[in-house]
Amino acid sequence: MAVFAVFQTTFLLALLSLRTYESEVLSEPLPLTPESLKVSVNSTCQCLHLQWTVHSLAYHQELKMVFQIQISRFKTSNIIWVENYSTTVKRNQVLHWSWESELPLECAAHFIRMRSMVDDARIPKPGFWSNWSSWEEADAQNMLGHDPLFVFPKDKLVEEGSNVTICYVSRIHQDNISCYLEGVQIYGEQLDRSVSAFELKNVSFIREKGTNVFCKVDQGGVLGGIVLFVSKVLEEPKDFSCETQDLKTLTCTWDPGSDTGLTKQPSQSYTLFESFSGKKTLCKHRNWCDWQVAQDSQETYNFTLLAENYLRKRSVSILFNLTQRVHPMTPYNLLPKNVGATKATMTWKVHSIGNNSTLLCQLELLAEGKVIQQSNVSIKVNGEYLLSELEPDTEYVARVRCAYTNHFWKWSELISQKFNTAEAAPSEAPDVWRNLKMVSGHPTVSLFWKPLSKVHANGKILFYNVIVENLDKPSRFEVLSIPAPASSTELTLDQCSYQIHVTAHNSVGPSPASVIVVSGDPENEEVEKGRVNGTEDGFSVSWKPQSGDATGYVVEWCDGPQDLPCVLQWKNLGPNTTSTVISSGDFRPGVRYNFRIYGISTKRMAHLLEKKAGYLEELAPSDNPQVVMSKLTSHSFTLSWKDYSTESQPGFIQGYHVYLKPKAGEQCHPAFEKTVLPEDSVCCKYTIDNPEQKTFVVENLQPESVYEFIVTPYTSVGEGPLDAFTKVTTPDEYSHTLIHIILPMIFCILIVMIICYLKSQWLKEKCYPDSPNPYKSSVLSLIKSKENPHLTIMYVNDCVPDAIEVINKPEGSKIQFLGTRKSPTETEFTKPACLYLLPTEKNYSGPGPCICFENFTYNQAASDFASCGHFPVTPQAPPHQLGPLTSPENLLKALEQNYMNSLGEIPAGEANLNYVSQLASPTSGDKDSLPTNPPEPALCSEYKMQTAIPLGLASAPPSENSSLSSTTLLGQGEHCR
């Protein structure tokens, strides 16, 4: 039995060996199925990691095989990935393969299977696939907790520009889940009932703390989110270079580009690797790194700079010789030594480089920012250089830089030092000029000098010395010290000649003296006058050379306009010069500049040679002269502008234009030129080409015409403004004659009138006396001439009248008038009244024949107020006053007027229209109307006061009474002769 068993085993082994041999030798393809397939999930990289073995291989056998791998998502039938993986397989070797999923693995279950095939050249027949392995499931969701909502991938780190797929897994199976990227809602694809995916394309860096993506159930308070860390793309270091300052340490620098640091990822690191030595160093700084040079005198270096972060590595390399990358350190202790007025020594030090190496140093000297000297000096440690040809009292900057002599690579940084040279005595005499004038009868010289230029001053000018030497009295000196920065002084001299020395002094000493000789005699102003033309460069002034011993010339002018105080300017010129260009920034167009040219004699005396005037640019006159018109006749008038100054104009006045606007239709006088003004009006123009002719007679005018004129000066550029014409009207032709006749006549008439007035009384008496005066009558003379003594003249006063009969002579009209208005007194007019006349003497009061006027008008009313008084009857009482009283109104007016006139004469107590004298006779009075009147003496002749009757008081119609009274009075007046 045992033998049988051993035989059987041996047979089986032999059979197996035979089969193996067959497979090897005969190359019979065998189905080598992958076994022990295991799948694991790596959430960090979102990878599925596969591992398997192939057990069917023979010992020590190596076969090249192909494994076909299928990956399904959610379910096995949903195959999303197929890949053939080729590799060489040994027996029992564990094979590995990884697959990175775009979709986070936590969001979906994945299923994996594989099959294999021998793909070895040693097996000629085409292989065939083995059977599929069973599906292996990779489900990361099992690892999730119990939260209702998950978002994946968690805290993923990607580079800018990547595409990222985000997904969420919901355990609550609700549709109202919204997802947001940085607060902005995003929309994706629902992969499963509880899974949605969102693809974010080309993500960009937002912040170091990461980009927030979160999902939430609307109004559910459920929230899940992730932070997506987006890193900037790591850049290749730029401008990578290395150099040494001392051949001991290499310093490599580069431009790192943008920082890729996040809270999830530190900033990129830099590592310096040297290939020859095989050494490397981790750089502490992001843009430079030090490398210690080895002692073994390595000359050539090959550096590689490696930049890396979690996502990427970038590197850059350089190869160089150490001695060709020497960049010396900045020199130090640069100092000036032994600084004089024109020389200075500069010293400096450098850091040594190695042993016995020399440096080439470049010393530059700068003045006012510009390099004026440059010198190269080879030194080891201490440098020294003598700077010469310096200007005194000048600030300089010296600067030094050095380079490695053996091989120039770079200059070191510059070191600068400022220094000032010492002062020296001024090298030139000040430029002095003078101006002579008489002040209070004394010749006074004003001395001017120009400040020395910096080149010549050689330091700060402290003062000027002016030495005045009397040439006529050589022993007389006067020394004036004028502190800087004064540039003028004034000296009062006498008639002697003086030599004046002017020197400028700084702290070192005086300048050479400037000598000028002045004389107290007034200058000869009668010299040739001319004009100069201005150009863009200035005034080109020329003069005639002075025959004789001129040692030079001086051109003098004022910079400002004539009406401003003169800022005296001058220019010294050599003896052989006869022209120069005077230029100044102060010259302005339209301003007259006067130049005076002096010749300097050997005795340093200046003599005025010529005067020139000119304009930098002539302008047209801006103003017209003030023209006075005179001698206006019907045919002419005279214009005059004598006050017009031609000197102060913006150009040389060449003459004047007289414009005359003629009457419409009138032609210009032949002497005038017809011209058209800018406003298109026609005008007559007369040109006066003599600027000194400042009067003009406009003739041949029409009488009684309106003319307009203007006088405008003109220069070579143009004329003045034609804006304000003056109007003038020529008078009538005969008015002149008429005035000559009418005026004397008026005068004569006036004389006659005055005489008449003065002799009016005499004339009156002569021509129309008031009443004939027999004594003055010519009859008298006639009588007298006849010498008849018996003839005389009777005087009225000498007559004593007996009685006067007054006859009432009614007139038809009056009767008719009265008849129409009957009054109670009407019948009484028919009776003649008996009147007694009073004597005509004044103040007569004695008894005598009485005249009794009975005025019936006042019978009733007036008598009530009557009182008796003595009033003289004035014969001058004008009868005409009574005449117009034909109506009650007139009466009242007359009464009032009379009342007013008589107020001054009548006593105040009786101021009641006391008027016409009327004798009240008690005997003949109306007893009925005046029953209360007291009886009056019969012999007493009295005027009864007549009172105006107020209308209201009159019993009868006042109009009738008044009319009647007036009539009566008139009648009385007429009849009292």
Added chain:
Amino acid sequence: MLPAAGEPAAGDSWGMLACLCTVLWHLPAVPALNRTGDPGPGPSIQKTYDLTRYLEHQLRSLAGTYLNYLGPPFNEPDFNPPRLGAETLPRATVNLEVWRSLNDRLRLTQNYEAYSHLLCYLRGLNRQAATAELRRSLAHFCTSLQGLLGSIAGVMAALGYPLPQPLPGTEPTWTPGPAHSDFLQKMDDFWLLKELQTWLWRSAKDFNRLKKKMQPPAAAVTLHLEAHGF
């Protein structure tokens, strides 16, 4: 609700600090608090109250800056996330009746413990901050919060209450584990700042209540009259 972005800058905080110092300097001059003899715990409570108000103001500025640093949605005014990982934070919210029924010792103890924890968490926050400016602001706030803690301890000592001793092994940590995602960490940061703000608000109430309780009636009347004076 935490403030949104655009809060006052750090310069304002310094101004407020100066103002607070001035207030504290003049506190002895307040008649109600300037009593002769033993002043009692009144001044300490007043100082603590003032400090909580100052810290409230300071936190408003700091939180705005920090939430902007976290980015949206954390700096959005209406963001109110669930309190997932912040359960270890001491809660300031409490039922009103419970709060009223707290005795002085318990009230002060809760304050002290809360700020002890919050200060520890805040220091962790500071360590994670990426920008130097933010680290400076957080460090300044931590210093102030440390001051508040000392002030509370002073009040407790004045009232004769012992300080609570931390149990061994219960030292709060703020080191997230590997499962703690950055998003959850940001939510925790958000809750830390929010809880801190609520605690400061609650402390102001606590110390105001204590202050009134400790003041004698006369002083209260004085203050009342002064208030009417405005």
